[in-house]
Amino acid sequence: MLRHIPLLVALLLLLCSCSTRVGRERTGKEEIVTLKLTSGSFEEGGMIPRRHTCDGANISPPLAWDDVPATAAALALICDDPDAPMGTWVHWVLYDLPPDVAELPEGVPTQEVLDSGARQGRNGSRRIGYAGPCPPSGTHRYYFKLYALDQKVGLSPGSTKKQLLAAMEGHILAEAQLMGRYKRG
Numbered sequence: 001m002l003r004h005i006p007l008l009v010a011l012l013l014l015l016c017s018c019s020t021r022v023g024r025e026r027t028g029k030e031e032i033v034t035l036k037l038t039s040g041s042f043e044e045g046g047m048i049p050r051r052h053t054c055d056g057a058n059i060s061p062p063l064a065w066d067d068v069p070a071t072a073a074a075l076a077l078i079c080d081d082p083d084a085p086m087g088t089w090v091h092w093v094l095y096d097l098p099p100d101v102a103e104l105p106e107g108v109p110t111q112e113v114l115d116s117g118a119r120q121g122r123n124g125s126r127r128i129g130y131a132g133p134c135p136p137s138g139t140h141r142y143y144f145k146l147y148a149l150d151q152k153v154g155l156s157p158g159s160t161k162k163q164l165l166a167a168m169e170g171h172i173l174a175e176a177q178l179m180g181r182y183k184r185g
Contacts, residue, residue: 034176035174036065036067037063038178039063045180046180048132049061053134054132055184056132058132059130059132060107061106061180062103062106063077063103064102064103065102065103065146065176067174068100068148069174074096074098074148075099075147076147077145077146077147078143078161078165079092080161081133081140081143082141083135084135090122090160090161091123091130091142093159094108094118094119094120094121095152095153096154097114110130111128111129113157121158122160133180134184135183139181139183142181144180145177148174151171155167
């Protein structure tokens with residue numbers, strides 16, 4: 001029995017070394033850290049207030065995050081609606097946000113370049129900046145996705161979600177997601 005103890009210890013050490021750290025996910029070659037993204041206007045899975053939609057003031061909700069990796073060079077944000085009848089509808093594209101920024105206030109201006117130097121892309125309506133939820137029917141889900149990148153994407157203002165995703169490929173260090181819902185009426 002005692003002669004099996006070294007074998008059991010070695011097996012136990014091997015099993016412990018195979019576990020991944022909490023808050024991280026394996027995605028092939030790289031390891032991506034999961035951040036926490038929150039809003040002062042709605043909770044994960046909650047209803048987005050009317051003021052952030054086409055039925056209200058149509059202003060962006062406040063967003064906050066933490067634990068951005070020290071090696072991050074920029075942040076990017078995409079908000080989209082996968083429940084749109086004609087396919088995923090893009091509500092917001094923002095990129096090259098400085099990594100030391102930890103929040104976006106309510107009502108981010110719909111201009112190409114923000115005071116922080118961040119750039120905004122075109123939404124599904126081909127306009128710059130945030131376009132709030134405006135589902136034609138039923139309850140839709142709106143995903144706010146934040147990415148910490150190891151470099152700026154360097155895209156011109158007015159770029160699309162597709163262009164941003166291509167520029168981010170292979171450069172994502174960490175990501176976060178917040179989902180809110182909205183139903184008109």
